Amino acid sequence: MDEKRQPILQPAEQQVHSNHRSDLFTTPPAYTPNPNAQVQSDYKTFPLPPATTPPPPTQGYHDGMGVLPPPRRISSDYNLEDDPSNPVSYIRDPHKLIAYLIPFPKPTIGDLSKMPDRFLIYTPPAPPLSKPPEGVKESKVHKIQRKWQEEVREAKTSNAKTASWKGIKGKVTRGINWAINKTTSADLDFLNRIPTEDSATSGSGSSSNRRDSHDSDGVEEGDETHRTVGLEELVLVYPTSFGSNPEAVKKEFVDSMMRTKSKAQRDAIIATGLLPVAAAIDILATLIWPFGGLLEIDGVWAFSSIRGAKTARSVTKRLTSSTKTGQLTESGDLAESPLEEMPSSTTATSGGNEDTLHLRLTPSNRVEVIRRYLAMKCYQLDPKVFSSPGTGVTESEVLEALGWSPAQTNGEMNWEDEAWQESQVKADLISTMAKGAKAWDKWCKLFAKHPQKALKK
Numbered sequence: 518m519d520e521k522r523q524p525i526l527q528p529a530e531q532q533v534h535s536n537h538r539s540d541l542f543t544t545p546p547a548y549t550p551n552p553n554a555q556v557q558s559d560y561k562t563f564p565l566p567p568a569t570t571p572p573p574p575t576q577g578y579h580d581g582m583g584v585l586p587p588p589r590r591i592s593s594d595y596n597l598e599d600d601p602s603n604p605v606s607y608i609r610d611p612h613k614l615i616a617y618l619i620p621f622p623k624p625t626i627g628d629l630s631k632m633p634d635r636f637l638i639y640t641p642p643a644p645p646l647s648k649p650p651e652g653v654k655e656s657k658v659h660k661i662q663r664k665w666q667e668e669v670r671e672a673k674t675s676n677a678k679t680a681s682w683k684g685i686k687g688k689v690t691r692g693i694n695w696a697i698n699k700t701t702s703a704d705l706d707f708l709n710r711i712p713t714e715d716s717a718t719s720g721s722g723s724s725s726n727r728r729d730s731h732d733s734d735g736v737e738e739g740d741e742t743h744r745t746v747g748l749e750e751l752v753l754v755y756p757t758s759f760g761s762n763p764e765a766v767k768k769e770f771v772d773s774m775m776r777t778k779s780k781a782q783r784d785a786i787i788a789t790g791l792l793p794v795a796a797a798i799d800i801l802a803t804l805i806w807p808f809g810g811l812l813e814i815d816g817v818w819a820f821s822s823i824r825g826a827k828t829a830r831s832v833t834k835r836l837t838s839s840t841k842t843g844q845l846t847e848s849g850d851l852a853e854s855p856l857e858e859m860p861s862s863t864t865a866t867s868g869g870n871e872d873t874l875h876l877r878l879t880p881s882n883r884v885e886v887i888r889r890y891l892a893m894k895c896y897q898l899d900p901k902v903f904s905s906p907g908t909g910v911t912e913s914e915v916l917e918a919l920g921w922s923p924a925q926t927n928g929e930m931n932w933e934d935e936a937w938q939e940s941q942v943k944a945d946l947i948s949t950m951a952k953g954a955k956a957w958d959k960w961c962k963l964f965a966k967h968p969q970k971a972l973k974k
Contacts, residue, residue, distance in 0.1 A: 605754045605881045606920025607641055611712040614748055616640045617884055617919070618755040618766065621957045622892040624902045627965035633972070634759070636769060637891060637953040638707045641916075642945050644924035644938055645670070669694050670937060689808040696810070700788075700818040701825075703953040704777040708825040711832065712748055748832070750875040756884040763878040771833055776974070778829035781822045788819035835874040886910055886918040890946075894954040902961060912943040 607615055618636040623629055646663040649655050655663075672687035672694075679688065701709070755766055795811040803809075892906035921942060923935035964971035 605752065605879050605883070609643070609924065612749040613752070614640060614711060614750070615752045615754060616707065617887060618753055618770065619884060619887050619891050619953075620756065620759055621953070622888075622895050622903050622906070624961040624965075625904060626902055627961060628968065631968060632964060634765075634769065635957075636755070636766075636773065637703055637950075637957075638770070638773065639703070639887070639946075639949060640707060640710055641919060641921050641942055642710060645934075645941075674937075686808070689810065693810045693813055696814045697817045698948055700814065701821050702777070702780070702956060703949045704773060705781055705821060705825045706949060706952075708774075708777060708781070708828045708832075709821055711828050713824075713828065748874060750877065751832075751836075752877045752879060754879050754881050754884055756888055757880040757882055758885065759880070766878055767876065771836060774829045774833050778826050778833070781826035781829065785819060785822035785826060788815055788822055791815050792819065832874065836876055883918040883920075887915055890915050891950055891953065894950045895957060898951075898954045899958050902958060912946050915946060916942065 605615060617639050619639060621635050621637060623632065645666050646659060648663065649659075668690050672690035675683060675687050677683040677687060679685070753766065753770060759766070792812070792815055795815040799809040799812050889906050889908075890910040890912075892903070893909050895903040896905050916939075923938040925931075960971055960974065963974070
């Protein structure tokens with residue numbers, strides 16, 4: 518008989534086996550909490566935030582992810598302080614220009630008692646050019662500038678990949694624009710922002726071929742001088758804390774224009790001579806580098822230098838002729854000649870010359886904000902030469918002090934265009950102040966070593 522055999526266990530093994538089975542199937546006793554113990558929780562409760570209602574939809578441009586709110590306009594309280602008959606806020610007028618004279622900070626090196634007071638002259642750039650309406654012929658220079666501005670905007674706002682053709686072209690355009698900006702100084706930028714008018718479209722045309730009777734600056738000129746400045750009134754705003762009188766401020770402004778004219782004439786000769794070389798390099802490098810760039814950079818440098826030199830000559834001569842019979846009052850306005858009565862809106866000149874420039878000097882507290890911004894740029898450039906101005910100033914605060922606001926596009930509100938204008942003006946402010954700080958730092962170091970040599974520059 519076959520019987521199933523059970524394993525024979527020793528007594529000790531039987532005891533261990535039984536204990537192991539009982540441990541597996543025995544239910545543990547229930548936990549009885551201590552009534553006197555305090556239960557502490559690892560989690561903290563916070564009150565719920567108050568219920569909020571979503572803001573109403575706002576008008577803006579659509580970027581594919583939703584409607585973005587329009588950019589906040591730069592509000593200015595300085596405009597409330599303006600005298601309507603004597604405003605110092607920035608305006609866009611082809612016959613009136615408001616420029617701000619920003620004093621450079623004093624360095625910590627050199628003999629400060631012999632150091633003259635010098636200014637950085639600044640006015641915001643004009644808004645981007647727009648296409649003229651139908652029926653109006655667009656000049657070649659206007660079209661080239663407008664097309665270039667459109668290319669720069671497309672390059673800076675494009676999200677194309679770097680490896681693509683559009684991405685490479687955008688980087689090249691941004692590089693060329695950066696190089697063009699480096700070819701000019703802060704003073705030359707100001708001269709190129711003075712409103713001009715073409716001799717063919719100027720008023721009645723009687724001033725297009727006018728004999729130039731001002732030849733006291735020692736510059737060789739032709740028999741006829743064409744009018745290049747369509748400016749009728751120039752307002753120079755300087756800080757109230759500046760100790761010099763209006764006459765000294767005017768003299769420093771004219772001297773600055775003359776120094777800039779001399780440098781612009783020298784740069785114009787150099788840039789014009791380099792034009793054939795730049796064109797040859799661009800042509801030879803077409804197979805390797807089809808984008809060019811050298812000819813554009815050198816061409817803009819030559820154009821800006823020639824235009825700046827002509828503008829400086831015209832402004833200084835018209836300014837000199839306008840003050841031959843007039844004098845500066847304590848407030849900075851040009852007073853009429855005591856020999857004859859003239860309206861306050863015109864400049865006192867001999868013979869009633871239309872090609873004169875009315876100058877007005879106005880002190881204002883708003884320039885103090887821009888002065889602190891320039892001092893901050895100088896300190897950031899070289900802390901060993903310039904002392905800290907204290908609290909920093911932002912670009913938005915400077916634009917608010919200037920009274921700047923975006924220009925409307927074709928008379929309509931275009932939030933995207935206004936945001937682009939604001940970003941460009943802030944970039945221009947940073948660039949211009951950096952140029953001025955660099956030039957002033959170089960001049961201060963030269964003045965510390967060779968004072969007489971520096972005073973000639």
